[in-house]
Amino acid sequence: MGVVLAAAACSPRKKLLEWGWDEPDTAFLRTNLREMEKTPFDGCVFGVRSGPRGAAQASFTWQFWGSRRFARSDLADTLADLRSLRPRRFTDNFLRINVTPGDVDWFDDFSTIIANARLAGEMARAGRARGVVLDVEQYQGQLFDYRAQRLASSRRWEGYAAQARLRGREVMSALQDGYPGLTLLLSFGHSLPWVLSDNGRRPLSETSYGLLAPFLDGMLEGARGSTRLVDGYELAYGLLDSRHFDEARKLVEDGVMSIVGAPGPYRRRLQLAFGIWLDYDWRHRGWSASDPSRNYLPPKTFETVVAAALRATDEYVWIYGETPRWWGVQKPENRVPEAYVSALRRARATAR
Secondary structure: OOHHHHHHOOOOOOEEEEOOOOOOOHHHHHHHHHHHOOOOOOEEEEOOEEOOOOOOOEEHHHHOEOOOOOOHHHHHHHHHHHHHOOOOOOOOOEEEEEOOEOOOOOOOOOHHHHHHHHHHHHHHHHOOOOEEEEEOOOOOOOOOOHHHOOOOOOOOHHHHHHHHHHHHHHHHHHHHHHOOOOEEEEOOOOHHHHHHOOOOOOOHHHOOOOOHHHHHHHHHHHOOOOOEEEEOOHHHOOOOOHHHHHHHHHHHHOHHHHHOOOHHHHHHHEEEOEEEEOOOOHHHHOOOOOOHHHOOOOHHHHHHHHHHHHHHOOOEEEEEOOOOEOOOOOOHHHEOOHHHHHHHHHHHHHHO
């Protein structure tokens, strides 16, 4: 039995998450949680700011992987927000951290990132969140591209891969120090370096996310107790056919195994999720709130795709969006038409 099928057998039920450009911070969550719980979602991905409200705030989420070491005193207002939360329907919120600014080499002092990871776990636990999202997309520094590393000219791939694996164990250990038994949702898992390596035909050292594989090996090795990792499989953006979700399952279960350095923990702890991009390709196709039939995913198609993803996932399907806003809407063109809300409710019902 493959890793994902084994994990699916113990999943309590399929769940919908929201994660997009309307990402709330903890103050918004505190104020609007009850209204947000009226949507079809089981939770959302939220960001964290540091510093007192009303003053210039820094983003813990976007400065997590860098040289700034955050203190609990920097996050006093955020922690107060989180401790005040009493989720009812939103049982599966996730605190987001990014690998940004990504300007720390794998051989540099990692104590700041490790301390930040421990704080991230503590905050997620304080807010009764399900866990933490680690967004591994390289928005800024190219930390997973061996060719871009500062010491690549003097250190071989094998040395960098071993160091990334060590850092993975350390970061995972710190997250669990703050939140034992958390769920770690990844925007991408081993699936991304596998696809970028042309399904293993090119060496990881020659791909832009090659070091992600050993880093995740280390995270898997560092996981303990009931901790689990979820490949969020952002590669599902834009999928339309149900068979593509089945193909993704086969890829994550079996296809990637030649680049997985910790096969035992991978098979025991990894689950598969899917990301669906509501306004996919909106920069070229546009997004219409007034005429949804013009969108890449009209409501009926959206319903069919989400239902297929829910059937194929172990537990989570996350809905991503850039133009549409599920909450905090200020402009008519950003609203999510009611037809999409109804489509989500029907997709949940048909996928049970």
